[in-house]
Amino acid sequence: MNGDAAKREAASGARSVACPACGGRIVARATGYAVTLGCAHCGSALDATRPEVELIARHKRAVAKFPLALGKRGYLFDQYWDVIGALKRKDALDIWNEYLLFNPYVGYRWLVEYKGDWQFGTMVLDVPEADADGIVWRGERFTSAGPDQQVTATCVIGEFYWRIKAGDQVRCVSFERGDVSLSCEVTDEEVNWTQLVPIAAREVQTAFAIDGRKMPGRRFAQQAHAATGAADDLLAMFAVAGIGAFLALVVMLLLAGPVSRTVGSVNAPYGKTREGVLIGTLEIKRDWQLVSLKAQGQDFDNRWVDIDYSLVDRRTGQAIGGYGLAERYSGVDSDGSWVEGSRGAETLLGHVPRGTYDLYVDAEAHAWPIDATLNPDGSVSMPPDGSQLSTWAQPDAITMTIVAETGALPSGNWWTVLVLLLAWPMAILWWRHEND
Amino acid sequence: MNTRLKIFTAWTALLVAGMAMASYFAWSPYTDDERDPGDRTQTGPNHK
Numbered sequence: 001m002n003g004d005a006a007k008r009e010a011a012s013g014a015r016s017v018a019c020p021a022c023g024g025r026i027v028a029r030a031t032g033y034a035v036t037l038g039c040a041h042c043g044s045a046l047d048a049t050r051p052e053v054e055l056i057a058r059h060k061r062a063v064a065k066f067p068l069a070l071g072k073r074g075y076l077f078d079q080y081w082d083v084i085g086a087l088k089r090k091d092a093l094d095i096w097n098e099y100l101l102f103n104p105y106v107g108y109r110w111l112v113e114y115k116g117d118w119q120f121g122t123m124v125l126d127v128p129e130a131d132a133d134g135i136v137w138r139g140e141r142f143t144s145a146g147p148d149q150q151v152t153a154t155c156v157i158g159e160f161y162w163r164i165k166a167g168d169q170v171r172c173v174s175f176e177r178g179d180v181s182l183s184c185e186v187t188d189e190e191v192n193w194t195q196l197v198p199i200a201a202r203e204v205q206t207a208f209a210i211d212g213r214k215m216p217g218r219r220f221a222q223q224a225h226a227a228t229g230a231a232d233d234l235l236a237m238f239a240v241a242g243i244g245a246f247l248a249l250v251v252m253l254l255l256a257g258p259v260s261r262t263v264g265s266v267n268a269p270y271g272k273t274r275e276g277v278l279i280g281t282l283e284i285k286r287d288w289q290l291v292s293l294k295a296q297g298q299d300f301d302n303r304w305v306d307i308d309y310s311l312v313d314r315r316t317g318q319a320i321g322g323y324g325l326a327e328r329y330s331g332v333d334s335d336g337s338w339v340e341g342s343r344g345a346e347t348l349l350g351h352v353p354r355g356t357y358d359l360y361v362d363a364e365a366h367a368w369p370i371d372a373t374l375n376p377d378g379s380v381s382m383p384p385d386g387s388q389l390s391t392w393a394q395p396d397a398i399t400m401t402i403v404a405e406t407g408a409l410p411s412g413n414w415w416t417v418l419v420l421l422l423a424w425p426m427a428i429l430w431w432r433h434e435n436d
Numbered sequence: 437m438n439t440r441l442k443i444f445t446a447w448t449a450l451l452v453a454g455m456a457m458a459s460y461f462a463w464s465p466y467t468d469d470e471r472d473p474g475d476r477t478q479t480g481p482n483h484k
Contacts (some may be wrong), residue, residue, distance in 0.1 A: 237444050244448035248455040255459035288462035322468050350467030412466035413458050417451050424444055 019046065026159075027071070028291055036164050038085065038157040047163070067214045068099050068111065072157045074208035076120065076199070080104050080151030083111075083208070091149040091172070097216075100160060108161060111204065112196060116216040118204045121183070124193035128175075135175050135182065142182050149173070151185070154292040179200035197427045202229035234425055234432075249418045252409060258285050259407040267397040268297075279359040279402045282311070293347040294410035295324050295400045300343060300365075302329050304399050305339060308362040309347060313355045320357075322347045326400065329368060348408060363396045 016027050019039040026037055026046070037046040072083045085100035096114035098121075103109075110121030128137035135142050151172040156164055171186040183194045205215050262280025282291065295307050304327030311320040324345035331338055458464065 233438060233441055236441055240441070240445050240448050244452050245453045251452065251456045252459050255456065284464075290462045290464065323470075347468040348464065348466060350464050351444070351462050393454070410458065410462075410464035410466065413455060413464050416465075417455050420451055421448060424447065 012382055017046075022065075035163065036156070036160045038159070038165075053277060061422045066097055066099070066157075067210060067216055068097075068204075068208055071209045072210075074204075076101075076203070076207045079106055081109060083158070085156075085160045087153050087164075088155035089153050090149050091151050095154070100158065105189040108260075110194060110196075113216055116198045116201055118201050120199045121194045124182065124195050125361075126322040126352040127191075127193060137182060142177045142180075145174040145176045145181060147173075234428055237425040237428070238422075241425060244421050245414075245418050248414055252414055255286075256290065256409050258404055260285065261403070261405045262359065264359075264361075265399055265401045266361045266363045268306075268307070268365040269397045270303075270365045270367065273306075273362050275409050276364045277361045277363070278370050279361055279404060282357045282359060282404055282406055283351055284354050284357065284406055288351050288406040289406045290352075290410055291349040291352050291357075292405045293322060293324060293349065293359075294403045294405075295326055295345045295347075296403075297326055297398050297400045300328060300398045301370050302331075303327070303398065304341075304366050304368065305345075305400055306364045306366070307345065307347075307400065307402075309349075310356065310360040310362075311352065311357045312360060313353075313357055313418040315355055320349055320352060322349050327368075348410070350407075350410075356430070359402070359404050361402060363400060365396075 016025060017037070018024070019026055022039060024039055026039055039046065043201060053134045058207065060288070066088075068083055068086065070083055070086060074081055074083070081103050082101045087098040087100075089096060089098060094114065099111040099113070101109040108123065110119075111121040112121055123135070128135040128142070133141065134144055148171050151170050153164060153166055153168045156166050158386055173184050173186075175182045175184075179198050181196045183196055185192045185194070190382065201215060204210070205212065260283040262282055264277075264279035266274060266277040266279070268274060284291075293309055295305070297305060304325060307324040307326070309322040310323065311322070312318070313320075324347045326341075326345040328339070328341040328343050329423035330340070347364050
């Protein structure tokens with residue numbers, strides 16, 4: 001230390017000592033008050049109560065960088081403050097910075113910085129009173145901000161009016177009223193209350209002339225910018241998904257045709273199968289096409305119709321089979337009338353190769369809940385206890401109209417593609433919503 | 437265009453290509469030609 005610096009320190013009341021661990025120069029500004037000194041060079045904790053400072057805990061690691069450097073002087077709340085100590089502390093979820101400010105005429109204050117938000121802390125000497133709903137301090141009620149947390153100091157530099165080193169733990173609980181909070185720290189020896197009021201980051205930056213690039217707020221602004229980029233990315237993903245869905249629809253429409261159609265009907269008798277009814281002929285004009293088979297009945301109730309389709313290739317005699325079921329039920333119960341099912345049935349046959357096909361249908365009708373018996377002579381025997389079923393079990397034939405078409409659209413494919421396209425951006429959207 | 441968007445675009449292209457293939461071969465997982473015949477016994481109303 002040169003002579004001028006020694007004179008300045010003597011004039012300010014500051015004391016300069018050498019770190020026993022690394023030899024670095026440490027200036028104790030709150031001479032006579034400081035209990036612990038933290039070496040700003042190596043992070044070692046020193047006992048400042050001895051004439052020659054004594055090592056409490058040795059650290060060889062480089063101390064963490066703090067946006068607000070030790071020794072900075074700033075003007076806040078109508079006073080000048082020296083930054084004499086800095087802490088990094090963490091709980092189960094977060095990590096934050098605390099700075100100890102000192103003014104020889106006013107005493108100690110705190111600056112707490114968490115994710116770019118700053119608070120100015122003043123020690124509270126008039127202890128709040130606890131009640132069932134929270135605490136009352138100076139006539140105002142503060143409510144709990146959450147369960148108490150175990151808070152650990154992870155980095156200590158500078159000087160402090162109590163003994164502290166990295167790894168020290170306290171129990172901490174906070175209470176809020178508006179944007180003012182009261183923080184209570186409990187150790188085995190004492191309980192400390194601190195009032196924390198918010199202070200704008202720009203005000204802190206101006207007061208202590210902090211380089212804007214070092215301000216945490218700037219870092220988080222960059223993160224916010226990155227988040228905005230992610231949002232734009234999400235919009236782009238939805239746009240890509242929309243374009244993809246449109247292209248898939250166009251591809252499906254272009255590759256489905258051409259359309260060949262035939263219409264016929266079959267009388268589905270009650271209780272026996274009508275077999276081999278020729279509905280019509282279909283021409284498959286592409287290498288492969290889907291064939292849609294639609295059956296529609298009229299005016300039947302509490303009955304179902306089984307329909308077996310056979311699409312027989314005229315050239316090879318090979319048959320492609322399919323099955324349709326049209327069923328409709330209704331009734332009346334204590335809740336009123338009800339209806340279930342449909343008189344129509346749709347069947348989709350896939351991967352039908354090029355060729356000319358005859359469509360044959362086997363059909364059979366049934367009654368619910370039980371079939372009557374059709375005798376060989378054509379008469380009908382009702383179930384022994386089926387008198388009450390007679391209105392449901394009357395034998396008849398149900399006429400089903402069959403419409404067969406080539407070039408059917410596999411709409412299920414398109415909906416599947418749409419779900420697979422939207423799953424990704426929707427998952428990101430959900431994740432962001434859950435983590436906001 | 438970031439990596440995530442590139443991967444998603446590739447995924448979209450893959451799905452559209454898959455849709456084109458399925459349409460060309462007239463394939464769909466929702467066709468009825470291979471339906472289990474056991475389904476035929478599932479008749480009657482579900483109303484309770």
